[in-house]
Amino acid sequence: MAHQQGPALAADHLVKTYPGGRGKPPLRAVDGLGFEAEKGTVFGLLGPNGAGKSTTMKILSTLTRPDSGTAYVAGIDVARHPARVRRALGFVAQKPVSDPMDTGVENLVLAGRLQGMSGREAAARARELLDRFGLTDHARRQVKTYSGGMARKLDVAIGLMHRPEVLFLDEPTTGLDPEARAELWLELERMTTAENLTVLLTTHYLDEADRLADRLAIVDHGRVVAGGTPEELKNDLRGDAVIVELAADADPFAGLGALQRVDALREVGGDGRTLRARADSGAATLPLALAALEAAGVAVASATVARPSLDDVYLRHTGRTFTRAQESAEFVLENAS
Structure with a gap:
């Protein structure tokens, strides 16, 4: 051939x-x-x-x-x-x-x-x-x-x-x-x-x-x-991902507002009780984020700092996490008949 x-x-x-x-x-x-x-x-x-x-x-x-x-x-x-x-x-x-x-x-x-x-x-x-x-x-x-x-x-x-x-x-x-x-x-x-x-x-x-x-x-x-x-796509997302899981009774909208007021955070978004943002230094910024949430009366279940992932890339380009997109697709397929 x-x-x-x-x-x-x-x-x-x-x-x-x-x-x-x-x-x-x-x-x-x-x-x-x-x-x-x-x-x-x-x-x-x-x-x-x-x-x-x-x-x-x-x-x-x-x-x-x-x-x-x-x-x-x-x-x-x-x-x-x-x-x-x-x-x-x-x-x-x-x-x-x-x-x-x-x-x-x-x-x-x-x-x-x-x-x-x-x-x-x-x-x-x-x-x-x-x-x-x-x-x-x-x-x-x-x-x-x-x-x-x-x-x-x-x-x-x-x-x-x-x-x-x-x-x-x-x-x-x-x-x-x-x-x-x-x-x-x-x-x-x-x-x-x-x-x-x-x-x-x-x-x-x-x-x-x-x-x-x-x-x-x-x-x-x-x-x-x-x-x-994969590395190029992840490296395009400068800095770290800051991920905060709110408590079950917390108000996600109040949490979003609190994080948006933290100057060191950017690209603040939410997916249910999971709030995400980016920071040049996640380790230094996480305490500021938690303090802002506490001041707003928003209870936190967990908080992590992570290097960029393909899920972060997907979120950047589509406006939703990959998990949420997959769940939406499965719902559509289940109800398409």
């Missing part, structure tokens, strides 16, 4: 709207979204459920067409050459792709044969991937007997069978327990080095994006609101 020119992935002003149905207005899932990812890197799309991440991935993988905009995968125009794009990429969807009644090795060999590999090539590649993901001892077991973490590793291995140039990972650790998530992270880090491929990762886990992505784009309501390396 010819080497690609330019970035490994590129999207420019992508727009995708779905009909509302039952009298509801149309849903603009992707609204002018754009980004670029270099070859051999992990590029993350970070956002809550419903932000437009999965729709973007469907457009890039030729599963749906955008209303407007352009996209390239491995230097190939997605709209003009969809078959070439599908040969160049591996896709690991949110839902399992393996057959639970077949064994691990049977699933891998079948995936290889579907991609045009000979039986011998598919068997050799299957052994290689089973070893890489620590599944060799379980190769002859039916997938229905696998743990969640093992099954997810097998899904990733299936996506790698034909040695793609680009691998799409759509929410790869959703539903896994913390131990299985951490184990899969290690495997993904080893995999990107061993395979020398470009990875597009969608996730709604802040720690996952921080850990795995070389660069990332924060997506909100179908748009990229911020982009860069």
